[in-house]
Amino acid sequence: MLNQALVQDVIDEALKTGGDFAEVFVEDTFKDQLMLLGGRIDTSLSGREFGVGIRVYNGFHSAYTYTTDFSREGLLKTAHHAAQAIHGESQIQPQKFQVEQASIIHPIAQLPQSVEKTRKASVMKNAADIASQYHNSISQVKVSLLDEEQNVLIANSDGKFVEDQRIHSRMAIAAIASNEHDMETGFYGPGAVRGFEFFEDLDLNHYASEAARIAVTNLGADPCPSGKFPVIIDNEFGGVIFHEACGHGLEATSVAKGKSAFANKVGERVAPDIVTYIDDGTIPNEWGSINVDDEGNKPQKNVLIENGILKGYLVDQLNSRIMKTKPTGSGRRESYRFAPTSRMTNTYIAPGESTPEEIIENTEYGIYARYMGGGSVNPATGDYNFAVNEAYIVKNGKIDKPVRGATLIGNGPKTLQTVDMVGNNLGHGAGMCGSLSGSIPVNVGQPTLRVSEITVGGRKEDA
Template structure:
């Protein structure tokens, strides 16, 4: 196998010939995408180190956009002969087409203090053991503990027919703890995560014990919770809830591929009021250290900050190169792919509702009766209609402006655009949560956030007659 640096030099040296062959039978755009990644993942469950995986992946994808369609192929043996043959196969012919060379070069990297590539398995295992022991310290009601640590280094090189060459080194760490507690009759789950575009110094900022404590405390708290009542309630979403709702119920609907296919409730609504005037929604890949951040996207477009909804009005969508070309626009830097074996598609990065001016405590105090959501779980959304259902992992009732008893078994049911319209208070805080966004069979790292917000009315799924 050719060494990584040799492959990169080969691509830089021969890109003009390969891309010219790729465009020999016409086309609007050609691209070579090289990637080498190292992924390490450890799982510790009930004091036993179970799944341990450590491996490398390397390959090159070549893409042709012709007449608005994508033609793609990839190889794990990136010799010049293989790349040239792949280009000719995608072009369906031989010859030479016009390409630009050397017009722009951009290089990025991830600054780290404790480089994961310099640490061994024992270092990682110790982090997991620390989390496990802290969770177990909460007593016999803790029945199961699962802690997972995953870190990845990803090096990419992108050369295209527009004369642009970009390189980026991305390092990410993801850590989570899941705890199951039982009082002998009821089982409850607690979950907490941590991660970002950084090295293992993340655990000096937030120790693994702190993550484990939050997961264990949440599981134990839910053992004392009352069954959630069913009905319509005012809902206050804490900034700690993360941005699950904004990501699922709003963000996907602002991705240009779904908009162009008519699969978004926001299609054809540019310039229209789609949310409360208190709401501004932003997607920003330039934020330092966040899980969805990068120097360039997977099409070589520099990271950007995009305002999607401004003071309630829809002002933009997220684009990759293909969808931008279809509308005569520029990409917004939202072309992302899971690996060299996948085509880039429109994806979010770090998506959030911008902070407002209200005091979070005042928002609760001004709510006579409602539900206070501290942590959201998983959910589903229909991007065509905007209808959603989300699990509430940690929630409480609000009575006369005070947070009272915890509730369990709750789900939030509503409509994304309607929920945005019904926001009548936005806090000046902002809380972030990491995730992996799945779409079209691909997963990419993201971060979502929101301040404390109050929604006038949502349906709470629970029990009809509660004790």
């Protein structure tokens, strides 16, 4: 992407004012985005993005600059700007590059750029047809398709020089059910680190029908009651509540500054012994998986909480200096426009011993959150609120009527402490996570589990 001699000159320029570490991140990305609405392709966007980010450290301080000018003059000028923000006494000599190609642990069969858009459109139309035909109340279906090929080069003054290719493919299906009085939406958005084969292998009948079923179910649902109840959260994307309410609090981005409810608690009990919480970027072809992180470090399976005991954090290179620990392969960024920081990959609660049926049978009265929606959290306190896309009342150990408008309100560390049953049906769900280093693909996951009590906000019917 850039030759070694030029990259070395850029690193030398970045270190001229006394920095003790410099890094170059080069990105060349191809992306296709298609949207089908009303049975026809409504939008088709294709693009290529090329840029270079340059970062320099002095102790705990860092500076970051980026450019789309990849001429020698442009790159040296950008490195010079980064250096001007750093003033130190270091006179380090950059190490000789150890050139490597990232190990491909997520095999790709068909590169997205090699596939004609007509083939992509055909898969989208099939999904739309399935959802549209699910029920006569389905009034609109929107299907989006994204595929991305990101090629990167990461080099630094410690001698790292690694190139990597990342492929992401995702389909999002949104179905609207409506009647004379109301309108409800159902959504499903599977994704993977795979090429076009992902769309060919996708079980469209399942995903498209589920999106439509959620919409139809909510259309006929009663308002959710408000109060404090036991809540059963289903597997797959149900894990988003712990991603937001706990995962972000375990990132060094907040831990190193002492702005996390989990800071300085390694070795302490933070959950019941049935809870083990893991971040693993090595799971083959999962949406949040990586070959190397955006600092050139290999991903690993990071056990954050083991049998209820806090074991560690997700740590990037800069925060590893502050925390005096090793990076965990967790430095990630959206693109060259962002400096990396500690981020999640595939984060999940490990499976337990209960079956989903046992969890439901042991619940006298509560809420069953089958599909979670979006939400927000304050990492410093762990306070959160989340919408539930599909919910049911549980009565006498059985799933009863569907309810709509449910919101879960609570505190992440406290919710973690009140998990009292964990199922054996681990599943993962694809999503996008936003933070200081931009929006990145992540997986959230868990088996079906029960929290003994969460505040549930409901919604009243219109008068």
